[in-house]
Amino acid sequence: MDLHCSAFTACWSAGRGASVIGNLGFSGPAIVLHGVLIGVGDTRSVLIANVIGNGVNVALNVLLIHGVGPCPSSGVLGSGISTAIVPA
16 A cells, blocks of 8 residues: 655645634534524524525535636535535
């Protein structure tokens, strides 16, 4: 097994790790709040928040992945950005 790691791979991995850790600051409280609301029996608010969040995520994916209008096409990076923006 080859365990050689190029400088590009190491840099990309470090950047990816930092973006995931940074996104936890937004998604972590949302997950806790959803759990609290479910615990007290308010599942409707969680459903509404998830439907709205997923709708915004889909719209941003179309905008950022395919480059609709003035936004340039970003591909997979655009998908990651839109997912990080909408943590619900």
